[in-house]
Amino acid sequence: MTPFYRFQFYLFALMAIGAALLFVTRRSPVSAALWLVNVMFALSGLYVMLDAPFVAAVQVLVYAGAIMVVFIFVVMLLNLGRPGQLPDLREVAPRLGAGVVGIAILANLLAVRRDALPTVALEPHADNVVTPVAELLFSDYLLAFELTSIVLLVAVVGAVVLAKRKAAP
Amino acid sequence: MMLADALIVSAILFTIGVVGVLTRRNAIILFMCVELMLNAVNLSFVTFAKLHGVSGHVFVILVMTIAAAEAAVGLAIVISVFRHFGAVDLQSLKLLRR
Numbered sequence: 001m002t003p004f005y006r007f008q009f010y011l012f013a014l015m016a017i018g019a020a021l022l023f024v025t026r027r028s029p030v031s032a033a034l035w036l037v038n039v040m041f042a043l044s045g046l047y048v049m050l051d052a053p054f055v056a057a058v059q060v061l062v063y064a065g066a067i068m069v070v071f072i073f074v075v076m077l078l079n080l081g082r083p084g085q086l087p088d089l090r091e092v093a094p095r096l097g098a099g100v101v102g103i104a105i106l107a108n109l110l111a112v113r114r115d116a117l118p119t120v121a122l123e124p125h126a127d128n129v130v131t132p133v134a135e136l137l138f139s140d141y142l143l144a145f146e147l148t149s150i151v152l153l154v155a156v157v158g159a160v161v162l163a164k165r166k167a168a169p
Numbered sequence: 170m171m172l173a174d175a176l177i178v179s180a181i182l183f184t185i186g187v188v189g190v191l192t193r194r195n196a197i198i199l200f201m202c203v204e205l206m207l208n209a210v211n212l213s214f215v216t217f218a219k220l221h222g223v224s225g226h227v228f229v230i231l232v233m234t235i236a237a238a239e240a241a242v243g244l245a246i247v248i249s250v251f252r253h254f255g256a257v258d259l260q261s262l263k264l265l266r267r
Binding site: 006009010013016017020021023024029032033036039040043046047049050051052054055058059062063066067070071074075077078080090094095097098099101102105106109110112132133136137140141144145148151152154155156158159160161162163165 | 205219239252
């Protein structure tokens with residue numbers, strides 16, 4: 001593993017964590033959304049480091065490009081750009097509970113034995129990255145693929161039904 | 170051990186998402202925290218795909234699809250909650266408390 005890859009990897013990792021911390025502490029939904037876009041770009045950099053350039057491209061296109069646009073669009077539509085009068089944080093007791101839960105989850109996730117992971121060469125090397133994914137997606141996971149298309153259809157219909165203005169009685 | 174470090178990053182991002190869901194009141198920010206958690210899980214899928222083959226990438230693509238569907242439906246619910254209550258603050262949703 002060359003120092004270049006190592007440096008890039010830790011740079012993107014620090015970017016992701018820092019942007020996530022900034023995201024979760026912003027009051028205004030717009031700046032929170034923009035920091036979340038930053039997290040997603042950093043994560044797509046990490047995906048490239050982890051030899052998944054196709055997933056990285058999909059991440060930028062779908063997450064940063066489509067889902068976050070929907071979020072910002074809703075913020076704009078409802079005119080929620082500035083923080084409201086009510087405090088956005090919950091009271092002290094739920095905050096303490098959240099801290100305890102967070103520490104517990106983090107300890108759980110970090111306590112897994114990591115020395116059992118074998119070391120693999122980490123330099124991205126594959127030149128054709130779409131074909132293996134496509135072969136799996138359209139053979140072994142074909143049923144899941146078709147089911148997600150149905151889920152998307154149902155979600156689109158449901159979103160239209162939910163967001164439609166009711167006709168005046 | 171960059172794989173272990175990627176998993177640690179994933180764990181930290183997931184925890185940030187959980188704490189965000191538990192502490193914030195703005196429904197839109199709550200949905201964004203859920204997206205952050207899904208992203209953290211995607212990162213560990215990609216990391217394990219390094220060890221166990223490209224199935225992880227397929228899972229990531231399926232998770233992204235479900236995340237898009239969830240965002241669409243969730244934001245539609247946010248819009249209709251806003252029409253009904255005039256706010257997206259979770260504090261205003263206490264019909265069941267009365």
